[in-house]
Amino acid sequence: MIAYRTxxxxxxxxxxxxxxxIPEDYRRAVAAMSEREQGLSCFVLxxxxxxxxAASADRRPMCADTGLPRxxxxxxxxxxxxxxxxxxxxxxxxxxxxxxxxxxxxPNRVHPLWxxxxxxxxxxxxxxxxxxxxxxxxxxxxxxxxxGGLFGSDYxxxxxxxxxxxxxxxxxxxxxxxxxxxxxCQPAIVGVGIGGSKDACMxxxxxAACLRLVGDRHPDPKIAELEGELMELGNRxxxxxxxxAGRSMVADLHIEVGHTxxxxxxxSVHTFCLSSRRATVRIDAGGARHFRDDxxxxxxxxxxxxxx
Amino acid sequence: xxxxxQTRLKLPASRDDLARLRLGDAVYIxxxxxxxxxxxxxxxxEEGAKLPLPPEQTGRANFHCSPAASAxxxxxxxxxxxxxxxxxxxxxxxxxxxxxxxxxxxxGKGGMRAxxxxxxxVPAGAIYLTTVGYGTGALLGRGIRRVRDVFWLEELxxxxxxxxxxxxxxxxxLVESDLSGNSLFEREGARINANIESLYRGLKSPALGxxxxxxxxxxxxx
Ligand code: SF4
Numbered sequence: 001m002i003a004y005r006t007x008x009x010x011x012x013x014x015x016x017x018x019x020x021x022i023p024e025d026y027r028r029a030v031a032a033m034s035e036r037e038q039g040l041s042c043f044v045l046x047x048x049x050x051x052x053x054a055a056s057a058d059r060r061p062m063c064a065d066t067g068l069p070r071x072x073x074x075x076x077x078x079x080x081x082x083x084x085x086x087x088x089x090x091x092x093x094x095x096x097x098x099x100x101x102x103x104x105x106x107p108n109r110v111h112p113l114w115x116x117x118x119x120x121x122x123x124x125x126x127x128x129x130x131x132x133x134x135x136x137x138x139x140x141x142x143x144x145x146x147x148g149g150l151f152g153s154d155y156x157x158x159x160x161x162x163x164x165x166x167x168x169x170x171x172x173x174x175x176x177x178x179x180x181x182x183x184x185c186q187p188a189i190v191g192v193g194i195g196g197s198k199d200a201c202m203x204x205x206x207x208a209a210c211l212r213l214v215g216d217r218h219p220d221p222k223i224a225e226l227e228g229e230l231m232e233l234g235n236r237x238x239x240x241x242x243x244x245a246g247r248s249m250v251a252d253l254h255i256e257v258g259h260t261x262x263x264x265x266x267x268s269v270h271t272f273c274l275s276s277r278r279a280t281v282r283i284d285a286g287g288a289r290h291f292r293d294d295x296x297x298x299x300x301x302x303x304x305x306x307x308x
Numbered sequence: 309x310x311x312x313x314q315t316r317l318k319l320p321a322s323r324d325d326l327a328r329l330r331l332g333d334a335v336y337i338x339x340x341x342x343x344x345x346x347x348x349x350x351x352x353x354e355e356g357a358k359l360p361l362p363p364e365q366t367g368r369a370n371f372h373c374s375p376a377a378s379a380x381x382x383x384x385x386x387x388x389x390x391x392x393x394x395x396x397x398x399x400x401x402x403x404x405x406x407x408x409x410x411x412x413x414x415x416g417k418g419g420m421r422a423x424x425x426x427x428x429x430v431p432a433g434a435i436y437l438t439t440v441g442y443g444t445g446a447l448l449g450r451g452i453r454r455v456r457d458v459f460w461l462e463e464l465x466x467x468x469x470x471x472x473x474x475x476x477x478x479x480x481x482l483v484e485s486d487l488s489g490n491s492l493f494e495r496e497g498a499r500i501n502a503n504i505e506s507l508y509r510g511l512k513s514p515a516l517g518x519x520x521x522x523x524x525x526x527x528x529x530x
Contacts, residue, residue, distance in 0.1 A: 038310075039310060039311065039312070040312060040332055040482070040496075042311065043311055043312050043334065043440075043480075044440050044441055047440045047441060047444060047447070047480055048440075048441050048443070048444065050444075050447060051441065051443065051444040051445070051446050051447045052446075054446040054447050054449075054450055055445075055446035058446060058449070058450065060388045060389055060445075060446050060449055061388055061389045061445055061446065062389070062443060062445060062446050063389060063391050063443035063444075063445040063446075064373075064374075064375065064388070064389030064390050064391035064445035064448075064449070065391050065443070065445070066389075103388075104378055104388060106374075148443075156518075157516070158514060158515075158516075159514075159515040159516065161515055162512075162514045162515055163512075165511040165512045166512075166514050166515075168511055169508065169511050169514060172507055172508065172525075173525070176504060176525055177528075180493075180497060180500075180528050181418040181419060181493050181497075181528075182418065182441075182442060183394070183418060185441065185442055185443055233507070236507065237500065237503070237504070237507060238499070238500050238503045239500050241441065242438075242440070242441070242442070243493065243496060243497065243500070244496045245496050245499045245500055273443065274441055274442070274443045275443040
């Protein structure tokens with residue numbers, strides 16, 4: 001049985017880790033790009049590296065816009081949780097409110113119409129909690145993502161005849177529009193969702209951007225190849241950080257797919273910004289917490305194609 | 309292209325100080341800056357409230373930002389991170405704001421349209437500095453020595469209040485517009501635009517067109 005207190009504390013620790021410490025895979029990608037760039041684009045990336053170091057040393061958030069904190073929960077099929085799933089959701093909401101006060105995080109969550117701010121990043125459908133399950137396991141994986149950025153994500157219904165060209169056009173449109181002046185706070189980890197129904201398409205693209213490490217490739221070799229091709233296209237725009245001339249638009253590009261309507265090919269594009277904040281913890285059946293960088297959200301089981 | 313030149317700038321800056329800055333220079337600031345965005349602009353320009361400080365005590369430097377500030381022990385304010393907010397939304401207030409506030413430095417995110425520099429900034433003898441990145445919240449937070457004052461906190465809330473900061477080695481910022489109204493973003497955008505058509509070459513048109521498409525990918529969306 002995993003105790004309520006353990007979950008609440010683990011979620012609180014995740015909030016702090018995500019807000020302050022840049023994930024190592026992304027930091028390394030920015031460092032590598034700073035070596036390849038020159039002039040202004042290089043200066044911007046080097047400044048970002050200084051900023052990550054300052055955040056970790058001072059224990060202050062790397063970006064004053066601490067984004068929208070949210071959770072991804074993967075539960076082993078045999079995991080037992082004190083108080084059940086309702087208690088788990090309560091633990092995540094409580095940890096969010098507590099972290100907002102004590103780190104502090106910016107209370108970004110407001111009512112969409114009345115703009116009222118409960119000052120704790122908790123509200124209607126907030127923080128979002130996405131669920132997934134894993135067979136033959138008794139642990140609980142919690143991941144938090146603090147995604148900022150009003151700019152850089154889009155959705156489009158394409159058609160099968162539009163093919164890969166259609167996906168490329170849409171990707172270019174999105175990156176060019178939001179890359180200018182660096183509105184997307186690039187270089188970004190770009191997620192592309194292809195297929196599913198419209199909402200699943202958005203969700204898959206978002207998860208592709210936020211829940212896979214830089215360097216990770218899709219297990220389907222043809223999709224992996226397309227990931228490389230689209231990434232190369234994004235960096236060929238000639239745009240770097242802040243929209244200055246350069247080649248650092250895309251730190252990496254991940255694709256996730258879902259079976260879709262026979263007549264359509266919905267596509268979504270998401271950019272995970274210079275503050276690509278995510279953190280994961282596994283709570284084992286005994287209650288021990290193991291923190292790690294890789295959310296390991298996608299698994300053979302979650303990508304299964306068969307009936308079973 | 310070489311790395312940008314680095315400059316320390318003491319505020320309030322004289323016209324000569326600003327004239328020395330070149331597009332793309334990296335600037336670090338010492339002195340006083342204040343935050344002001346739509347809340348402050350509305351209050352002063354639309355509701356006629358008096359500016360709480362004379363221009364010489366504001367550093368003449370208006371920062372488009374909402375700090376992550378909280379009241380610490382003994383009532384002193386603690387500032388964690390600082391990140392600018394996108395400035396292009398504030399252009400409509402700038403002409404009057406320059407007249408009333410005496411500002412000659414606007415600091416923010418992403419700049420304004422080149423036309424705004426020529427029509428609004430040049431007559432006021434003002435330039436624009438952009439934050440870098442833009443997520444350099446931790447670095448900029450370090451540069452804030454003290455919260456000297458905060459006005460209209462109750463009326464406008466934490467994000468919209470007018471915060472007055474004492475800053476030291478506060479930066480880096482990049483010079484986005486100069487006293488002649490040239491724009492760094494415009495210059496860089498033109499370099500990138502030259503390549504854009506070629507990226508689309510050979511990609512077939514989609515089955516379904518869309519309302520609102522300009523067809524011209526060199527346009528900006530702001
Ligand atoms: S997009 Fe990311 S880096 Fe940019 S201001 Fe928002 S949270 Fe910060």
